Amino acid sequence: MFDSGVGGLTVLRALERHLPRDAFLYVGDTARVPWGTKGPDTVQRYSVRVARHLVDSGCRAIVIACNTASAFALEAVRAAVSVPVIDVITPVAVEVARALAAPPASARHVAVLGTRGTVASHAYPRALAAIDNTLITHQRPCPLFVPLVEEGWVDGAVPEAIARTYLDPLLRENSPDALILGCTHYPMMSAVIARVARAILGRDVPLFESGDATANALAELLGAPSPDTRPVAPSARLQVTDSPELFLDIASRFLGRPVDTVEHIDLAG
């Protein structure tokens, strides 16, 4: 699996929980982070380079653990490697469509928060419409959420003021029945997002994120688990293209467990 930086670790955290007996290799292309503000060609080039490295390292399936890369580079990565490739957008779209299809089916509005790149790609509206074209999708780019989360300001007055600025018009105008956290960083702020959404709408709105949905999709792809499903200690291997030291602290925070080893790799080519 790969991401531009740490965000995809929220997906790894879900994979470790759902698939405790599988071995994961996580690459964060931290020398080139972030991808969310970059153009499609650049994101495709970076994604294909990392994906080739994963295949060369022996991976038998690839998870694109980044919404922006899922939006822009899924086809390019599939064309470049011979192993199965899973993105983090399609599984969430499937889950949301299923949740809103259960009777009563009057709930039709989905709100999506994401980076500027993911929103501009229209990947979520497209993925949702492909499954159920009666769903109506509304989007809002939230570029400050990523730096806020990386700064560790995930709760309190400042994140709340920023979340309110982004969410207020989106929720008030569209009164959505589902809210997708369309960036792997955003689950780290889910408490403040849920609280602000409740304050604006006067009711709870279900939040959907990539981790669990992607873990389910990967489990299905990898086939039936071994009968011995006793959990083992998480042991994902972590590699980054920038300084491993800068990655250690924030990785522990995202994974919710101590991280003591991060390797440096050079993909500059």
Next chain:
Amino acid sequence: MFDSGVGGLTVLRALERHLPRDAFLYVGDTARVPWGTKGPDTVQRYSVRVARHLVDSGCRAIVIACNTASAFALEAVRAAVSVPVIDVITPVAVEVARALAAPPASARHVAVLGTRGTVASHAYPRALAAIDNTLITHQRPCPLFVPLVEEGWVDGAVPEAIARTYLDPLLRENSPDALILGCTHYPMMSAVIARVARAILGRDVPLFESGDATANALAELLGAPSPDTRPVAPSARLQVTDSPELFLDIASRFLGRPVDTVEHIDLAG
């Protein structure tokens, strides 16, 4: 001149004002932005690659228009190219030391705001101490200022709350006599920074930034201006490594004038 992205345009803006008859080539390495959160080796590698491109393009002097690159890569760039190289830290240090040296010389405390990388490098404390070792420097990384400025949120409640969080302990504990905006993005927020500093200190504190100081240093390096100093229209050439479209709007905002042409270059190597 080069920067990881748009920040250096506040320096270009000063250069265009002070040196209206010189021709500038500005490269923003937007495919790899930001550098402020990356490690020294990465910043050096990127800086040298861009500097070589500038020399190949015919530049007769190079301005490293990025504080993080100035902190980490000045020696590496000087070693890699044969033209004179100016950074954006030394000129500010000279200016601050001169301002605080004028009698009465009891004012000895300097506060520096910068990216995590610039602060960790101790480039400002070192540059100031090299000029006047009686100056006492205090630093604070402000990682949210860059995304705030790029989002265009340069004034109002959210930037003020964030500025207050960063500035309050720094200013209250050290009561500085000069405040250095040690990142080329920060001048875009100088109004809110000055207002918050005044509210905390109960007095004005002089702000120093890279633009004017660097322009003076470059003018000195390039020698006496031509006798015909009639201003001409600014005509810097702008090149970026990511999508030029994403750069146009924000470049106009930073330069304070319309920008209609941005070229794409590939430095991926």
